[in-house]
Every structure is written in C-alpha cells, then in structure tokens.
Amino acid sequence: MTNLEKLIRHFEKFPGIGSRQARRFAFHLLTESKEDVTELSELIRDIKSTVAECTSCYRFFSRNGHGDHCPICANTLRDTTKLLIVERDSDIDAIERSKTYDGLYFVLGGTIPLLESDDVKKVRGGALKHTVLERVNTGLKELILAFSVNPDGENTSRYVETLLRDLIATHALTVNQLGRGLSTGSELEYADPETLKSAFENRKQIG
Amino acid sequence: MTNLEKLIRHFEKFPGIGSRQARRFAFHLLTESKEDVTELSELIRDIKSTVAECTSCYRFFSRNGHGDHCPICANTLRDTTKLLIVERDSDIDAIERSKTYDGLYFVLGGTIPLLESDDVKKVRGGALKHTVLERVNTGLKELILAFSVNPDGENTSRYVETLLRDLIATHALTVNQLGRGLSTGSELEYADPETLKSAFENRKQIG
Amino acid sequence: MTNLEKLIRHFEKFPGIGSRQARRFAFHLLTESKEDVTELSELIRDIKSTVAECTSCYRFFSRNGHGDHCPICANTLRDTTKLLIVERDSDIDAIERSKTYDGLYFVLGGTIPLLESDDVKKVRGGALKHTVLERVNTGLKELILAFSVNPDGENTSRYVETLLRDLIATHALTVNQLGRGLSTGSELEYADPETLKSAFENRKQIG
Amino acid sequence: MTNLEKLIRHFEKFPGIGSRQARRFAFHLLTESKEDVTELSELIRDIKSTVAECTSCYRFFSRNGHGDHCPICANTLRDTTKLLIVERDSDIDAIERSKTYDGLYFVLGGTIPLLESDDVKKVRGGALKHTVLERVNTGLKELILAFSVNPDGENTSRYVETLLRDLIATHALTVNQLGRGLSTGSELEYADPETLKSAFENRKQIG
Numbered sequence: 167m168t169n170l171e172k173l174i175r176h177f178e179k180f181p182g183i184g185s186r187q188a189r190r191f192a193f194h195l196l197t198e199s200k201e202d203v204t205e206l207s208e209l210i211r212d213i214k215s216t217v218a219e220c221t222s223c224y225r226f227f228s229r230n231g232h233g234d235h236c237p238i239c240a241n242t243l244r245d246t247t248k249l250l251i252v253e254r255d256s257d258i259d260a261i262e263r264s265k266t267y268d269g270l271y272f273v274l275g276g277t278i279p280l281l282e283s284d285d286v287k288k289v290r291g292g293a294l295k296h297t298v299l300e301r302v303n304t305g306l307k308e309l310i311l312a313f314s315v316n317p318d319g320e321n322t323s324r325y326v327e328t329l330l331r332d333l334i335a336t337h338a339l340t341v342n343q344l345g346r347g348l349s350t351g352s353e354l355e356y357a358d359p360e361t362l363k364s365a366f367e368n369r370k371q372i373g
Numbered sequence: 374m375t376n377l378e379k380l381i382r383h384f385e386k387f388p389g390i391g392s393r394q395a396r397r398f399a400f401h402l403l404t405e406s407k408e409d410v411t412e413l414s415e416l417i418r419d420i421k422s423t424v425a426e427c428t429s430c431y432r433f434f435s436r437n438g439h440g441d442h443c444p445i446c447a448n449t450l451r452d453t454t455k456l457l458i459v460e461r462d463s464d465i466d467a468i469e470r471s472k473t474y475d476g477l478y479f480v481l482g483g484t485i486p487l488l489e490s491d492d493v494k495k496v497r498g499g500a501l502k503h504t505v506l507e508r509v510n511t512g513l514k515e516l517i518l519a520f521s522v523n524p525d526g527e528n529t530s531r532y533v534e535t536l537l538r539d540l541i542a543t544h545a546l547t548v549n550q551l552g553r554g555l556s557t558g559s560e561l562e563y564a565d566p567e568t569l570k571s572a573f574e575n576r577k578q579i580g
Numbered sequence: 581m582t583n584l585e586k587l588i589r590h591f592e593k594f595p596g597i598g599s600r601q602a603r604r605f606a607f608h609l610l611t612e613s614k615e616d617v618t619e620l621s622e623l624i625r626d627i628k629s630t631v632a633e634c635t636s637c638y639r640f641f642s643r644n645g646h647g648d649h650c651p652i653c654a655n656t657l658r659d660t661t662k663l664l665i666v667e668r669d670s671d672i673d674a675i676e677r678s679k680t681y682d683g684l685y686f687v688l689g690g691t692i693p694l695l696e697s698d699d700v701k702k703v704r705g706g707a708l709k710h711t712v713l714e715r716v717n718t719g720l721k722e723l724i725l726a727f728s729v730n731p732d733g734e735n736t737s738r739y740v741e742t743l744l745r746d747l748i749a750t751h752a753l754t755v756n757q758l759g760r761g762l763s764t765g766s767e768l769e770y771a772d773p774e775t776l777k778s779a780f781e782n783r784k785q786i787g
Numbered sequence: 788m789t790n791l792e793k794l795i796r797h798f799e800k801f802p803g804i805g806s807r808q809a810r811r812f813a814f815h816l817l818t819e820s821k822e823d824v825t826e827l828s829e830l831i832r833d834i835k836s837t838v839a840e841c842t843s844c845y846r847f848f849s850r851n852g853h854g855d856h857c858p859i860c861a862n863t864l865r866d867t868t869k870l871l872i873v874e875r876d877s878d879i880d881a882i883e884r885s886k887t888y889d890g891l892y893f894v895l896g897g898t899i900p901l902l903e904s905d906d907v908k909k910v911r912g913g914a915l916k917h918t919v920l921e922r923v924n925t926g927l928k929e930l931i932l933a934f935s936v937n938p939d940g941e942n943t944s945r946y947v948e949t950l951l952r953d954l955i956a957t958h959a960l961t962v963n964q965l966g967r968g969l970s971t972g973s974e975l976e977y978a979d980p981e982t983l984k985s986a987f988e989n990r991k992q993i994g
Binding site: 259344 | 461463464467470472473474517518519521523534547548550551552554557558559560561562563566567569570573574575576579
C-alpha cells in the first residue's frame with residue numbers, strides 16, 4: 167500500500183466519509199500551500215495534548231492553561247442548581263449558542279437504542295452517578311434530560327431515571343425534560359398528536 | 374384535442390400533478406371496473422351539492438342533512454369560549470385527530486406571505502371579523518392563532534391581530550399562539566435558539 | 581361513509597396518491613367551476629367508450645372513428661420490418677417524442693421481476709406471439725427489446741427471447757436491444773463498467 | 788483562536804465539509820489511538836513529497852521510486868495511438884476500474900462552464916497542446932474527449948477542439964467522443980431524445 171493509499175484509508179475512517187470523498191481530501195491537500203499542510207499536520211499531531219475531556223461534564227475542551235475542568239464547569243457564575251444531560255458535545259454547542267441556559271452539563275456519550283440494550287456499556291452511566299453525587303454537595307436541585315425526541319431518546323431518558331432513582335429520591339431532585347411544542351418550521355397539518363397536545367398546553371399570549 | 378387529452382388536461386390541474394402523472398391517472402381509470410368508473414363520475418358530478426362550506430368556520434363538510442353549519446360548529450358540546458384560527462381545512466383534521474382541543478375553528482383560507490401583501494385579498498378577513506363578532510355574543514373569550522412556524526405564518530398572525538385589534542380590545546379577548554418547543558423527531562443539535570428558549574421555559578417534570 | 585369520503589377513497593386508488601393528497605383533490609374540485617366539474621365527470625363516465633386498446637400493439641388510443649388499430653399501427657407509412665417491444669404506453673410516448681423510430685410497437689404490459697416468476701401471467705406473452713406471427717406475414721425482420729436497464733428489464737428480455745425462440749429461428753428474425761452508453765446527465769466518475777464499455781465501443785467522431 | 792478551533796478551520800476547507808462535520812472530524816481524532824493520530828499527522832506532513840503530478844498526463848501518483856511519469860504514462864504496453872482527455876483524476880479511476888481502455892490519458896483539471904468563459908485560465912490548455920504535440924511523435928492517432936454529458940461538458944469539448952484545431956488538422960488526428968445511449972439504471976420513459984437517438988443507432992444484437 168502506498169503512502170497515498172494509507173492516507174486515504176485514514177480519511178475513510180472519518181465520520182460520514184466514503185472512499186471517493188477520502189480520495190478528494192488527499193487531492194485537496196496536494197493543492198494546499200506547504201505552510202497550510204505543515205500546520206494541519208502539527209495540529210493533528212498535538213491534538214491529544216491540546217484537547218482534554220472535562221473530568222466533571224466529559225465534554226472536550228482546549229486545555230490552554232485550564233485545569234481538569236472545562237471553562238463552563240470552572241465558571242463560578244453558572245447556576246449549580248441545574249444539570250442538563252445531553253447525548254453529545256455538539257448538543258451543548260447548540261444550547262450555548264441559544265443563550266437560554268446558565269446551568270451545568272453532562273455529556274452521556276450516546277443514547278440507549280430501544281432494541282440494543284447492550285449499548286448501556288457505551289454510555290457513561292457510572293461517571294454520571296459520580297458527577298450527580300458530587301454536584302448534590304454544591305447545591306444541585308434539578309436534572310434536565312435533553313435527548314432527541316424519538317424512541318431512542320425516550321428510552322435513554324428512562325435509562326437515566328432508573329440509573330439515578332436512588333439519588334433522585336434521597337436528595338429530592340426534580341427531573342424535567344425539555345418542553346414539547348411546535349418547532350421552527352413546523353406545519354400544523356403534519357404535527358403529531360403528542361406535539362399538538364403540548365402545543366395546546368403551552369400556548370402563550372401574544373400581542 | 375381528443376377526449377383522452379381533455380381528461381389528462383383536467384388531471385393536470387389537480388394540485389401537485391404533472392403531465393406524466395395526469396396521463397397515468399387516465400390509464401388507471403381504463404383498468405378500473407365499469408362500476409367504479411361510473412361511481413367516481415357520479416361522485417364528482419354531485420360534489421358541489423353534497424359538500425358545503427360552513428357559514429361559520431368556512432371548512433368544507435358533507436351536507437348530508439346538516440344545515441349551514443358543519444358538525445363541529447353545530448355541536449353544542451364544543452367549548453364556545455375558544456376560537457382557533459387556522460390556514461386550511463387539513464389543519465383542522467390534524468388537530469381533531471389529536472383529540473386535544475374541544476373549542477371552535479375558523480379557516481382563514483391562506484397565509485399572508487411576508488413579501489406579497491396583496492394576498493390579503495385572498496384570505497377571509499371580513500368573514501373572520503363577522504364570525505368573531507357573532508361568537509362574542511355566545512361567550513368567546515380566547516382566540517388561538519395556529520399558523521405554521523415560519524415567517525409567513527408569523528406575518529399572518531400579525532395581520533390577524535391588526536385586523537381584530539378593536540374587537541379584541543372592546544371585548545377583552547385573550548390572544549394566544551400554540552406553544553413552541555421540541556417537536557417529535559427534533560434533534561437537539563439542530564434546534565434553533567427560539568425553539569430551545571421555549572423548550573427551556575416549558576420544561577416539564579417526568580417520572 | 582359520506583359521499584365526500586367515498587370520493588376521497590376513489591382518489592386514494594389513483595397511482596402514487598396517498599390519503600392526504602386524495603383529500604386535496606376533493607377540495608380542489610370544490611374550488612373549480614360548475615362547468616369544469618361537469619366536464620370532468622362526463623369525460624370520466626365516457627372514458628371506456630372513447631379510449632380503446634389497440635388489437636395489434638395493445639396501447640391505449642382515442643377511438644375517434646379509428647377502427648381496432650391505433651393510429652401508429654394503422655399508419656401505412658410506418659416501417660413494418662421493425663417491432664419494438666416496451667413495458668408500457670408511456671415508453672412509446674417518450675420514443676415518439678424523440679422522432680428517432682418509425683417502426684411498429686408492442687406493449688408487453690409489465691416486466692418480469694427477477695424474483696417473482698409468477699408475474700409471467702401479468703404480461704401479454706400469448707398476445708405478443710400472436711402479433712409477431714401476424715407481423716411476420718407483412719415483412720417483420722427485426723425485434724427491438726427496449727426495457728429498463730436494470731435486473732428486471734434484463735430478466736424480461738430473457739423471457740421474451742425464450743418465449744419467441746421458435747418464431748425467431750423459423751423466420752430468421754434479428755433481435756436487438758437499445759444501445760448502452762453515457763446518457764444525458766451522466767458523469768464519467770460515476771459510470772459503471774458496463775456503461776463505459778459500451779461508451780468506448782460506440783465512440784463517435786465529432787467536429 | 789484555540790488550536791482546536793484552528794484544526795476545525797482546516798477541516799472546513801476540505802471539499803464538501805461544513806463547520807459541523809469539521810467539528811466531528813476533530814472529535815473523531817480525539818477518540819483514535821495515539822499511533823493512528825501520529826501516523827495520520829506524518830502522512831499529511833509528507834504528502835507533497837510522496838505524491839507527484841505526472842509531467843505528461845497531469846494526474847497525481849505516488850512517487851515511490853517512479854520518475855516524472857505516472858505508472859500509466861510510463862507503461863510501455865499502453866496503446867500510444869490513443870489519448871483520452873478527462874476533467875479530473877477520479878474519472879481515470881472509474882475508467883481503469885472498467886478495464887475497457889488501454890490508451891493514455893490527459894487530466895484537463897476542470898471544465899469550461901458555459902457561462903463563465905474566464906474559467907479557461909483554470910484548465911491546462913497550454914499543457915494539453917504540449918502533451919499532444921509530444922504524443923504525435925510517438926504515434927498518436929486518436930483523441931477521445933470524455934467529459935460529462937451536460938452543457939458544461941459539451942462546452943469543454945468545443946473548447947478543446949478549438950484549442951487543438953491546427954494540431955488535429957496538421958497531424959490528421961481523429962477526434963471522438965464516448966458513445967451516448969441508455970446507461971445502467973435508465974428507464975425508457977425518462978430518456979431524452981438525444982439519448983434515445985444514440986440508443987437506436989447503437990442498437991446491438993443479443994441472444
């Protein structure tokens with residue numbers, strides 16, 4: 167196998183990338199400047215030392231002089247009474263961009279598909295219990311489960327509730343999920359009964 | 374033009390149907406039984422006498438011995454304090470299927486696109502005022518605007534509010550819109566700030 | 581079931597139409613003029629008497645004073661040495677529009693899917709033998725098989741060849757299929773080996 | 788800008804990659820082994836020295852001890868009477884996989900869009916003339932233009948013909964294009980007149 171083929175093989179392991187696009191990536195690098203290619207090479211070489219996983223919420227963050235906690239977990243202005251549990255890092259990005267939440271996070275690392283209960287091993291159940299227990303000591307009152315609105319997301323909600331049942335009871339934690347309703351782009355005609363029910367319950371005065 | 378071509382021309386006027394599919398419709402009829410074709414022909418011939426437009430909410434309904442009001446408007450068990458304003462008939466079907474609303478309806482007949490204010494003429498503004506005025510006398514308290522969650526839907530909401538401003542003030546009507554939030558199938562990562570904001574506000578206890 | 585529901589039920593049987601679009605068709609008719617609805621109703625009522633199936637090629641045609649043969653089969657200027665066998669009526673429309681063929685046709689009425697050999701009963705095998713035999717007497721020399729370029733189309737080609745084997749041998753008929761190559765819109769990068777092979781064999785001088 | 792953000796910025800320049808997927812690429816690397824990340828980094832660092840552009844056909848190839856010519860151009864068994872001109876490297880991959888061509892290639896490096904004649908500067912016009920002139924001395928007889936079957940591809944064919952007009956005339960070169968016809972997956976009903984015309988001309992005996 168030539169070095170070019172080896173490189174293409176690496177790109178084929180990138181998420182969502184097939185052999186044709188992996189090939190294009192290699193050809194793309196050939197058209198880039200020497201400086202750009204060198205910089206990319208060095209950034210990849212150093213990624214594991216520049217990026218760390220937060221020991222509290224498990225999201226990735228640029229180390230950059232921070233300690234073991236990411237800038238959100240280290241920020242003393244965040245509301246420590248709330249912990250929002252999401253599937254992956256990019257969910258946090260979306261919520262932070264919306265500027266509607268000022269509490270803490272936990273990245274579960276995946277969902278529990280309805281039909282593959284073995285996937286329990288792939289999510290951070292033990293770490294979640296540990297983080298919740300730690301946060302209880304600093305005032306945690308409310309858990310917010312924020313998974314996708316589909317059968318796998320609902321199954322993951324049930325899994326988290328069962329996992330944390332004792333902690334929730336002992337420490338009188340409230341467990342909420344994000345509100346359902348019409349989302350941007352929804353057309354009434356295609357809305358399902360569950361969504362419409364919440365949309366009616368949460369109807370809101372205007373004008 | 375042959376009769377076959379004339380028939381295809383009629384089918385081409387059906388919503389969403391191009392010339393190729395119109396042709397298939399004609400060929401489809403040729404393979405149907407004589408009885409089916411005759412029944413279809415008669416149902417079409419009589420449609421305008423069997424189906425009427427409700428003089429109160431303006432939805433279509435099968436006349437079938439009913440008077441000028443559709444079965445919903447004629448149903449004395451419906452909650453007459455609420456009037457839900459929608460774009461079209463099929464929105465009502467979706468809401469009725471969800472069994473989450475027991476008030477009355479009004480079919481506006483279209484939206485007011487943000488960029489084409491002339492379309493005001495195409496919706497039933499005058500009829501809406503008339504129906505609201507009439508309903509005020511039978512206890513109307515709340516208007517619910519239920520348009521699609523997009524710029525045209527929002528523009529239509531503004532149009533309705535302006536149109537009814539005096540009636541709303543005089544009769545102290547509440548004007549609500551359906552709640553925003555995550556709808557079935559939503560993935561957190563792709564949710565927009567507006568949707569996330571409502572999803573946080575409307576978060577709901579589970580377990 | 582109301583008449584409106586019966587009408588919607590008929591439209592749901594139209595090819596490619598679901599319940600929502602069937603409903604829209606009914607509502608569309610309600611917005612059409614009385615004259616248009618009446619004309620459509622009459623055209624449907626009379627379709628079986630105005631449209632006939634050609635007794636030679638089996639395509640549908642507007643009777644309109646023609647006899648048992650469609651205008652193509654009845655046209656004495658067409659080249660009777662060629663018979664092109666297609667799956668359905670709309671294939672003939674496409675070929676006639678291209679003005680590249682002046683021979684005769686036969687509509688087989690379907691394909692023989694690779695995995696459902698029972699579908700042999702659904703195509704006009706006996707009628708095809710009969711038409712070929714008849715056409716041999718008026719000078720038929722070449723059969724052109726024009727099915728879709730996919731496994732089912734190829735299986736149908738094999739079926740037709742086997743069905744007509746004796747006739748082909750006895751009357752020394754040539755059996756051709758349409759040429760393979762790059763079709764409009766093809767990108768070289770995505771072309772399969774079979775297509776490229778034909779494209780090289782059939783390469784053509786320009787300029 | 789953190790190093791993580793810099794890395795994401797590099798991935799965003801990869802062809803067809805948006806900011807979300809660029810982010811996923813970075814997270815993907817964080818889950819890979821130290822060895823894999825190091826190897827990828829080194830392969831990228833060295834790509835410009837391991838991969839070269841052939842000085843005759845301009846495709847990229849792994850240097851690996853070869854000289855200035857790629858393995859195809861250096862292969863003395865290839866048929867030097869034919870030169871196939873393509874838009875990009877990946878077209879050659881598709882043709883080589885089909886094993887239907889044993890001549891030489893030239894990578895033009897792009898097409899000339901119908902509406903942007905300035906793009907002439909972006910393709911290797913001068914290099915093409917030079918390579919053709921060189922190949923004439925080693926027996927070149929036939930040029931095969933193999934561009935996509937669309938307006939831009941046809942415009943590029945015209946550009947190449949005009950560019951090489953004198954060379955073609957002086958050396959009596961034949962200029963061909965790949966054959967048109969039904970490609971794998973084509974349905975007769977949707978075939979355009981141009982494709983059908985070629986499909987009829989190139990019809991082929993079976994059985």
